Amino acid sequence: MSPQAEVRSIDALKGLRSALAIYSEDTLAALGAVEAEVRRTVRWLAEDRPHFWQEQIKRRRELVASAKAEVFKRKLQKKPDYSPSMSEPIEMLRRAEASLADAERRLTLTRKWQSQFNQAVLEYHGATQRLKDLAASDVPRAIQALIRIVEALEAYLRVAPPPGGGSSPGAAAGSPGVSPELESIAARVLDEEPPPDSGDRPTNPAEGADAPDPDEHPAEAEGGD
Structure with missing residues (x-):
């Protein structure tokens, strides 16, 4: 994989940064809400419900005891010539015992669910x-x-190109955040013809003319004595 990256839009990086921030905030908020509900349910099962049903068991045992006492009282009132009604106290006792059994069952289930x-x-x-x-x-x-990447890219785009040199790639491509000065420099550089190859030897105006032979005597050059 190439270590270089081609960035076409700094705004896209800023948008990604904002999206990540929203994702992190929403995710942590959702997890926090669930965690709060979990803690509430744990306390409800560990403290509230056991205490409630223990109190209910205590009260319903008292009702059972009261119903049994009423049944016993009615039995004592029974005489050869008098027989009190037993159906009502017996029914009350049955209901009290059923209610007590239900409370005890619910307490057991609460501990199991916990x-x-x-x-x-x-x-x-x-x-x-x-x-x-x-x-x-x-x-x-x-x-x-x-954030560091965006700051570095924006700082890079703010750097003026060297005199006579090419512009930054971001300026040439018209990336967001490029100043008009950098855009004009990029356009001018792209319109200019490339400089001549430094390897070509420039033409000497005197090249090709007859030059005096260094071995020739000056007098001979003038035609004799």
């Missing part, structure tokens, strides 16, 4: 820990990296 829910919470935390780390650590680091 154990199962705690296990589910452990599994949930294990499944979401990577997502939480991603939103809380990895994404913020990526955002900071994008």
Whole structure:
């Protein structure tokens, strides 16, 4: 993979940075809301419901005791010539005992659900820990990296090209954030013809003319004595 990257839009990098920030914020907010609901449910199962049903069991036992006392009282009132009605107190006792049994069953279920829910919470935390780390650590680091990249690119675009040289690639491509001065420089440089090859030897105006032979005597050059 090439270590270089072709950046066509700094605004796209800024948009990615904003999208990552929103993703991190929304993800952490959602995880926080779920975590708050989990804690509330844990307290509800561990404290509220057991206390409630224990109180209900206590009260319903008192109702059972009261109903039994009423049945016993009616039995004592029974005489050879008088037989009090037993159907009503017996029915009240039956209902009180059924209510007590229901409260005891619900307390047992609450303790069972508490154990199962705690296990589910452990599994949930294990499944979401990577997502939480991603939103809380990895994404913020990526955002900071994008900020540095954008700042470096914008600083690069603000640098004036060297005199007589080419313009920056971003200026030549008309990238966002390029100043008009850099754009004009880029256009002028692109319109100019390339300079002559430095390897070509320039033509000497005197080249090709007859030059005096260094071995020739001056007198001979003049035609004799």
